[in-house]
Structure formats: structure tokens, C-alpha cells
Amino acid sequence: MSNAALAKQIIDDDSGAFAVLMQRYHAFVFGICYAILKHRQDAEDATQETFSRVLRYLHKWDPRRPFEPWLATVAGNRSRSHLARRRSHSPLTESAEPQTVAMTEDMAASAIAEEIRLAMDDLPSRQRMAFELFHQSELSYEQIGKQMGCPIGTAKTLVHRARKRMIESLRDREVLHTSRRRAS
Secondary structure, three states, X not given: OOHHHHHHHHHOOOHHHHHHHHHHHHHHHHHHHHHHHOOHXXXXXXXXXXXXXXXXXXXXXXXXXXXXXXXXXXXXHHHHHHHXXXXXXXXXXXXXXXXXXXXXXXXXXXXXXXXXXXHHHOOOHHHHHHHHHHHOOOOOHHHHHHHHOOOHHHHHHHHHHHHHHHHHHHHHOOOOOOOOOOOO
């Protein structure tokens, strides 16, 4: 059964389907959690929290996208939250901290890069092109306009709309947290 079909059954409240999902991905999730936390009990707790979070937010997963990167992001986030709680209660030894922090940063960077790539894939082609020309090729708006055959204002608008859509996509996928603005 595909992950999309399984997710639909879970969303439709089929508890047996969730058991299948857990069985299918338990080792995958536990491996991520253990790699970050380096402690079996903490990894088991983070794995349980991951599946709890997946059940709660599965309706936000886009079935057109691969399931594993989304699941890995949830597992990484749960593990980092657990790691932060653990640090606030008992500091890591100096010899263990650099390796754990480096590994966590590498995994986080990899997960974020994948999420950004997925968000860029969802952009309309002109917005994606303008965004890439501005941020990756470091062209000015004038240069983008010339290359795309449009006025400077249109180039600015395309880049702005691309940024806005990517931020919305990353928030929907819970890669970015929504910040609450204070009333003035």
C-alpha cells in the first residue's frame, strides 16, 4: 500500500493503518532520533513523540511529495526539542557536545535544504527563475528583467512573490514557525 493511501486511511480514522505506518517506519525514525540523541531511552521517547506528531499533523503532509523527508524532519525536530530539554536539565560533557551539535547541525541543514528544494519546486516557473537568478546567480533586478524580458518592477514582483510563497510553503510544512506579531 502506498504512503498516500495509508495516510488517507489514517486521516479517515483507521487505527490499523496507523499501526502499519508505525511498523513500516519505526526503525527509520528511531535511527534518526538515536543519531541525534545518542541515548536509547531518549531516542525511544523521541520516536514515540514523532509518531504522535505525525498522527496529529498528517493532514498537512502533501501526498505528492515523498513521505520520508517529511517524516525525517518531524523526527529531527522532536529529537532536537528533546535534546534542548535534556540540556536544560543536565549539561552534556564537553567531549560529547561538539560531536552531537555538529551532527545535529548537519542533519538540520540537510533537512532544511531538502525542504527549500521542495518549496522551490512548487513555485510557478517564472517566479522560480527570478528567485534563482536573484538568490543563486546574484543578479540585480535590472539584469533579471533583461534576462527574462520583463520590466524591473516585474522582476522585483516575481522575486517577492516567490519568497512569499516559499515562506508560506515552509510554514505549512512546519519547517518555519509562525511568529506572532505584537499589537502596536
